[in-house]
Amino acid sequence: MMEFLKDFQKMGIYLAYNVNVDAIVYLNEKHIESLIKEFGAENIKKRIDEYPREINEPLDFVARLIHALKTGKPQAVPLVSYEADKWFNSRFKYDFERIGGQVGVIANLLANLDFNKVIAYSPLLGRKQAEMFVNRDNLLYPVVENGKLVLKKPLEAYREDDPVKINRIFEFRAGTKFKLGDETIEVPYSGRFIVACRFEDFARIETSPELKPYLPEIGEMVDGAILSGYQGLRRYYSDGKDANYYLRKAKEDIKLLKKKKDIKIHVEFASIQDRELRKKVIYNIFPLVDSVGMDEAEIAHILSVLGYRELSDRIFTYNRIEDAVLGAKILLDELNLEILQVHTIYYLMYITHNDNPLTEEELTKSLEVGTTLAAARAFLGDIKRPEDVKVGLNIPFNEKGEYVKLRFEEAKAKMRTREYKIVIIPTRLVRNPVSTVGLGDTISAGAFASYLSLLKRKE
Numbered sequence: 001m002m003e004f005l006k007d008f009q010k011m012g013i014y015l016a017y018n019v020n021v022d023a024i025v026y027l028n029e030k031h032i033e034s035l036i037k038e039f040g041a042e043n044i045k046k047r048i049d050e051y052p053r054e055i056n057e058p059l060d061f062v063a064r065l066i067h068a069l070k071t072g073k074p075q076a077v078p079l080v081s082y083e084a085d086k087w088f089n090s091r092f093k094y095d096f097e098r099i100g101g102q103v104g105v106i107a108n109l110l111a112n113l114d115f116n117k118v119i120a121y122s123p124l125l126g127r128k129q130a131e132m133f134v135n136r137d138n139l140l141y142p143v144v145e146n147g148k149l150v151l152k153k154p155l156e157a158y159r160e161d162d163p164v165k166i167n168r169i170f171e172f173r174a175g176t177k178f179k180l181g182d183e184t185i186e187v188p189y190s191g192r193f194i195v196a197c198r199f200e201d202f203a204r205i206e207t208s209p210e211l212k213p214y215l216p217e218i219g220e221m222v223d224g225a226i227l228s229g230y231q232g233l234r235r236y237y238s239d240g241k242d243a244n245y246y247l248r249k250a251k252e253d254i255k256l257l258k259k260k261k262d263i264k265i266h267v268e269f270a271s272i273q274d275r276e277l278r279k280k281v282i283y284n285i286f287p288l289v290d291s292v293g294m295d296e297a298e299i300a301h302i303l304s305v306l307g308y309r310e311l312s313d314r315i316f317t318y319n320r321i322e323d324a325v326l327g328a329k330i331l332l333d334e335l336n337l338e339i340l341q342v343h344t345i346y347y348l349m350y351i352t353h354n355d356n357p358l359t360e361e362e363l364t365k366s367l368e369v370g371t372t373l374a375a376a377r378a379f380l381g382d383i384k385r386p387e388d389v390k391v392g393l394n395i396p397f398n399e400k401g402e403y404v405k406l407r408f409e410e411a412k413a414k415m416r417t418r419e420y421k422i423v424i425i426p427t428r429l430v431r432n433p434v435s436t437v438g439l440g441d442t443i444s445a446g447a448f449a450s451y452l453s454l455l456k457r458k459e
């Protein structure tokens with residue numbers, strides 16, 4: 001781990017497109033019981049069966065939340081109604097606010113790790129949002145002035161009138177118990193449930209037309225890019241545009257970033273409830289990028305729309321490593337990625353084709369960077385300086401580690417894996433994390449950055 005910190009000081013990363021404010025609530029038994037009392041167990045059960053994919057009214061939220069608590073899986077559901085948005089503010093007191101969105105989480109992380117240059121872009125940058133970025137010289141927002149690309153601190157670049165997007169995060173903990181009618185539910189794993197604000201203002205995931213011509217120049221300044229936020233797209237917009245329009249623009253961006261320098265691009269995937277949109281994002285974006293990261297719920301979601309519904313259900317229900325490996329092989333091949341990274345509560349996995357320049361030992365080291373950073377963040381709440389990483393090194397690998405390795409060896413013996421490099425490591429799991437939201441983004445940023453630095457050493 002520590003050896004990478006030096007490399008990081010020489011590296012530059014571009015980040016786009018999503019940043020927001022995360023308003024966090026630690027869910028306790030009281031919250032849950034009072035929601036069930038208010039909405040009625042039978043109504044909630046009925047709504048769970050209907051499985052709303054958007055939050056139009058509070059009951060949609062309660063149903064999806066209870067469903068997520070039952071499975072313990074990380075989930076995110078779009079919020080589309082202004083009235084429901086108001087309800088959240090009147091119903092919950094938020095424990096704290098922090099920067100969110102892959103761009104927000106990763107920008108602050110990399111800047112605090114002393115990366116040489118972090119260029120963070122999002123189409124909107126309101127004042128409150130700008131204030132949440134760490135105020136450091138290596139974290140910059142790109143603007144165009146007098147026909148020239150200028151990198152500015154977010155505090156010098158925000159636009160007073162830009163709206164600020166607020167997502168509600170419900171942190172839940174394993175062991176929380178409650179009754180739904182006569183059913184007793186115990187939350188099996190800790191995690192977060194995201195109410196992702198999807199008002200139209202926030203759903204235009206794109207590079208502004210002024211900045212777009214400078215993407216090749218930005219590509220030249222960095223070693224790699226991490227793109228995310230496609231989950232915010234809508235099928236249709238009030239001005240007649242649609243998801244296809246924005247995805248065409250997104251494809252142009254990727255090509256422009258690679259135009260002058262063949263940089264590696266990582267996409268951090270996030271939950272997309274709408275199956276059509278999910279399919280569109282996968283088919284349009286994945287084939288153009290080098291690396292993709294996701295959690296276990298997301299790989300199950302993806303396999304489901306690629307036509308592997310049974311495998312998808314198995315991953316969701318049983319958490320078996322052999323199913324995850326099989327699913328990862330399918331994704332790597334069908335979308336022809338260079339590398340795929342999957343993070344789950346107990347283990348992290350990389351899969352590449354056999355001709356990847358890195359050895360399995362090196363790939364293992366890269367995953368270790370990911371879990372060490374996540375453990376440090378889970379323990380401290382935030383990584384504020386490179387030394388904080390040491391805290392992560394002191395968090396032991398989780399107690400299921402040996403079991404994980406054993407199951408993985410068994411899976412490999414049963415499956416054709418000769419054409420691949422596959423590595424799995426157990427996670428360093430913090431028992432009482434300050435929060436869990438953004439830990440996946442942290443893992444992926446650490447894994448991708450260390451992957452880049454290992455590739456660089458080979459050159």
Ligand SMILES: Nc1ncnc2c1ncn2[C@@H]1O[C@H](COP(=O)(O)OP(=O)(O)O)[C@@H](O)[C@H]1O
Pocket residue numbers: 074190192294295296343344345346347374375378427428429430431432433436437438439440441442443
């Ligand atoms: N208590 C914890 N300590 C360390 N790592 C954790 C802890 N809880 C979760 N993680 C890691 O964080 C990951 C969460 O990723 P993900 O669901 O993508 O979250 P997000 O999208 O909010 O960043 C888990 O898969 C696990 O590897």
Ligand SMILES: O=P(O)(O)OC[C@H]1O[C@](O)(CO)[C@@H](O)[C@@H]1O
Pocket residue numbers: 018019020022076099100101102103105167194196197229231232270437438439440441
């Ligand atoms: O899908 P959205 O609304 O861009 O939000 C992404 C969410 O994912 C996170 O980045 C965590 O992965 C949160 O901080 C944020 O709320």
Ligand SMILES: [Mg+2]
Pocket residue numbers: 269270294295440441
């Ligand atoms: Mg994630």
